[in-house]
Amino acid sequence: KQGRSAPTDQKPGRSEQSAPDPKRTGFVLGLDVGSSVIRCxxxxxxxxxxxxxxQKVETLYPQPGWVEIDPDVLWLQFVTVIKEAVKAAGIQMNQIVGLGISTQRATxxxxxKKTGNHFHNFISWQDLRAVELVKSWNSSLILKLLHSSCRMLHFFTRSKRLFAASLFTFTTQHSSLRLVWILQNLTEVQKAVEEENCCFGTIDTWLLHKLTKGSAYATDFSNASTTGLFDPYLMCWSGLITSIISVPLSILPPVKDTSHNFGLVDEEIFGVPIPIVALVADQQSAMFGECCFQTGDVKLTMGTGTFLDINTGNNLQKTVGGFYPLIGWKIGQEVVCLAEGNAGDTGTAIKWAQQLDLFTDAADTEKMARSLEDSEGVYFVPSFSGLQQLSLKNNINFCLSVIILLSNTNKIIMVVAATHKSLSSRNKQLYEIMQKEIHIPITKIRADGGVCRNGFVMQMTSDLINENIDRxxxxxxxCLGAASLxxxxVGFWTDKEELKKLRQSEIVFKPQKKCQEYEMSMENWVKAVKRSMNWYKKT
Incomplete structure (x- = not known):
């Protein structure tokens, strides 16, 4: 392809130092492919x-428990949101100096490899088709032997890596066993693996492949660490895990720094070769966007699901309570680690209530929830996709989302209030687990995600955990984290200190009620959670 011509005002002999400075003239794109929305x-x-x-992400449900995304539709949406965002900014594509991409994880x-054609739809992190595989492997003799041998070796060596291995279990949220399901059930994929013609990728890897017309194939450390196939202690794909579950290392992409020159967007897509200089997983990206750069900084994301992350510096921490270690980001020699706990169905719980016509505008729910002093016997358990940490490790996928009525009332407003209070109650449980398991002093707490717009949920969470929360x-x-990276x-911003100065706080929620005032409500909510466990397994 022909290169772009030099600017017309450039004269022969002009020094490189006088060339236009991208820090003064350019713009950066931050793009996030979330579970519900793709945004630029x-x-x-x-x-x-x-x-x-x-644009709204179109989710497919071909069978009960299966959650997929059409890659062709997603690609068209990806290209469209970039073009429309640049158009809305009133600028030209050649003014974009860098592109950062944040993506939902483990999808x-x-x-x-040869044709670039996909073998199947994206398999979402919410997908439950591998639930029987997860149960089988977690109860298998192989995993029990791994746990016991690692426990014994840890006793003598005190190795953190061996301690983590002694606690390792598979979950449906990991890519690992969903990939095994694909390898076992799709003959086309089996054949491609045998012919060394199969590529595996999370959304970031696939988008990079598409943007560069197949010339780039990679992922970053933050995305790799969420697949269940990566060893964060050795900072590479786990030969042990992949060999145990028979996933060939040959199909996994190279792992690069989070902030890295991954290649140029092919000119045919946007008319100019935009540099792709950041790939990052969405929760790690939000952590970076919130400027949670110090050890002890905490981020609470309330989007489709709830994710509580704490910066653990350069130390990986695996806990008994369910918080798991992740690579936050790697930039050159800097490696920042996180510990994360999560719970599903946050935004989806609000959406569910709206689809039942309990309200029309999500903005109205804050007023509805504030209008009641207590839930008057109505309790909601948000568990459409299982309970994760709330079930304390067991039977998370056999829990039904239920409304527990401990009194004779059934008013709509009480159901709405109970739904919102359940999200705050769950935040408290996650926070308590983090405090118990991660022995790092908390420096600050910052919130993000669509549900954090709800002042009722945020204020009640602040009250329950007795901490300030900065929104x-x-x-x-x-989006901002990907753009920042x-x-x-590309030198658009000088360093993280500059980013910290640019961050703008809207409001800081401060504790107004003592946690004891919620004690009875919390006790009854926990009872409701226990009643919902194993619900449809038993029936």
Whole structure:
């Protein structure tokens, strides 16, 4: 392809130092492919959003428990939101100096290495088709032997890696056993693996492949660490795990730094070769966007699900209570680790109530929830996708979302209030587990995600955990984190200190009620959670 011509005002002999400075003239794109929405923002040097576009992610449910995304539709949406955001900003594509991409984690696809054609739809992190495989492997003799041998070796060596291995279990949220399901059930994939013609990738890897017309194939450390196939202690794909479950290492992509020159967007897509300089998993990206750079900084994301992350510095921490170690980001020699606990069905619980016509506008629910002093015997358990940490490790996928009525009332407003209170109660449980298991002093707590707009949920959470919670002006932290990482890579921003100065806080929620005032409500909610466990397994 022909290269772009030099600027017309450039004269012979002009020094390189006088060339246009991207820090003064350009813009950075931050793009987030979430579970519900794909969104793009155009950022200027002050991290102001100059243009935006968003489209709803179309989720497919071909069978009960199966959750998929059509890759062709997602690709068209990805290209569209970028074009429309740039158009909305009133700028040209050649003014974009860098692209950062944040993606939902552990959602994956496989494709033909030679043709680039995919073998199946994206298998979402919410997908439950591998639930029987997860149960089988977690109760298997192999895993029991692994746990016992690692426990014994840890006793003598005190190795953190061996301690983590002694606690390792598979979950449906990992890519690992969903990938095994694909390898076992799709003959086309089996054949491609045998012919060494199969590529595996999470959404970031596949988008990179598409954007570069197949010339780039990679992922980053943050995304790799969420697949269940990666050893965060050795910072590479786990030969042990992949060999145990028979996943060939040959199908896994190279792992690069989070802020890295991954390649250029093919000119045919946007007309100019935009640098792709950041790939990052959505929760790690939100952590970066919130400027949670110090050990002890905490981020509470309330989007489709709830994710509580704490910066653990350069130390990986695996806990008995369910918080798991992740790579937050790697930039050069800097490796930042996180410990994360999560619970599903946060935004989905609000959406569920709206689909039942309990309210029309989500903004109205805050007023509805505030209008009641207590739930008057109505309790809601948000567990459409299982309970995760709330079930304390067991039977998480056999829990039904239920409304428990401990009195004779059934007013709509009470159901809405109970739904919102359940989210705050669950935040408290996650926070208590983190405090118990992660022995790092908390420095600050920052919130993001669509549900954090609800002042009732945020205030009740602040009351329950007795901590200040800082909500930023713009809550799309995954977009900002990806843009920030991209901007640092191309010199758009100088360093993280500059980003910290640019961050804008909208409101800080401070404790107003003592936790004891919620004690009876919390006790009854916990009872409701226990009643919901194993619900449809027994019936």
């Amino acid at each position: 923002h155009v950022y200027d040097r002050a991290t102001r959003i100059r243009g935006s576009c968003a 994956f696809i496989t494709w033909n 930023p002006v713009h809550i799309d932290m995954s 991209a901007g640092l890579a």
